[in-house]
Amino acid sequence: MIVAEQKPLEEIKSMIADARKVLVLGCGTCVTVCFAGGEKEVSILASQLRMATRLDGQEKEIRELTVQRQCEYEYNELAADHVRDADMVISLACGIGVQTMNEQYPEKLTVPGLNTSGLSQPTEQGVWEERCQACGNCVLHLTGGLCPVARCAKSLLNGPCGGSQRGICEVYAERETPCVWDQIYHRLKDLGQLDKLLEIEPAKNWHTSRDGGQRKIVREDLRL
Numbered sequence: 001m002i003v004a005e006q007k008p009l010e011e012i013k014s015m016i017a018d019a020r021k022v023l024v025l026g027c028g029t030c031v032t033v034c035f036a037g038g039e040k041e042v043s044i045l046a047s048q049l050r051m052a053t054r055l056d057g058q059e060k061e062i063r064e065l066t067v068q069r070q071c072e073y074e075y076n077e078l079a080a081d082h083v084r085d086a087d088m089v090i091s092l093a094c095g096i097g098v099q100t101m102n103e104q105y106p107e108k109l110t111v112p113g114l115n116t117s118g119l120s121q122p123t124e125q126g127v128w129e130e131r132c133q134a135c136g137n138c139v140l141h142l143t144g145g146l147c148p149v150a151r152c153a154k155s156l157l158n159g160p161c162g163g164s165q166r167g168i169c170e171v172y173a174e175r176e177t178p179c180v181w182d183q184i185y186h187r188l189k190d191l192g193q194l195d196k197l198l199e200i201e202p203a204k205n206w207h208t209s210r211d212g213g214q215r216k217i218v219r220e221d222l223r224l
């Protein structure tokens with residue numbers, strides 16, 4: 001899922017300093033599941049802003065709403081009246097939702113209330129670990145299903161850098177982050193596929209990743 005974390009309250013307050021009526025708009029999908037931007041978080045942020053702006057002597061009218069998916073126009077249409085009535089919108093969606101709102105309602109500025117952090121897996125309650133960087137050319141079939149692009153600090157594709165100690169990545173040693181190449185080795189060993197490590201992977205063509213600029217998928221079979 002896409003994961004995100006709420007920005008500090010002071011940063012959010014500074015973004016809405018010039019507005020009097022503010023809509024806090026949540027998203028009911030990924031950011032609800034990662035407890036960053038769903039109905040509950042919208043309600044908490046709206047209350048915090050009401051109290052904080054009152055204490056600052058600049059009380060604002062803070063409204064709240066959550067749509068099912070902020071990255072699609074049809075769901076945001078339900079927010080039209082609220083957006084029209086507000087001076088500014090704080091989006092508690094990922095960066096895609098924020099941009100969708102700005103495109104859909106260009107007459108109102110939508111500002112980000114969250115920092116979007118990645119494509120992650122919830123590994124235990126309250127913990128999300130990055131698993132994919134959407135490189136556009138998946139290599140998981142070569143690496144036992146573990147992603148060296150997202151999980152190796154150097155995104156190495158032909159084995160470890162040699163700096164890991166007891167299976168811990170040298171870059172994130174203080175965080176005790178596992179060296180994914182150590183994990184790949186053990187995974188391939190368990191699968192009886194260690195021979196895969198002997199094959200040299202040619203330099204990856206990164207044009208399918210962010211390095212090739214903004215990406216776009218067009219499915220002609222789905223277009224109207």
Ligand code: SF4
Nearest residue numbers: 132133135138139147
């Ligand atoms: S190889 Fe690319 S697409 Fe596959 S999991 Fe890693 S980053 Fe994602």
Ligand code: SF4
Nearest residue numbers: 152160161169170179
């Ligand atoms: S120690 Fe392992 S995970 Fe860390 S940078 Fe080196 S190969 Fe990548």
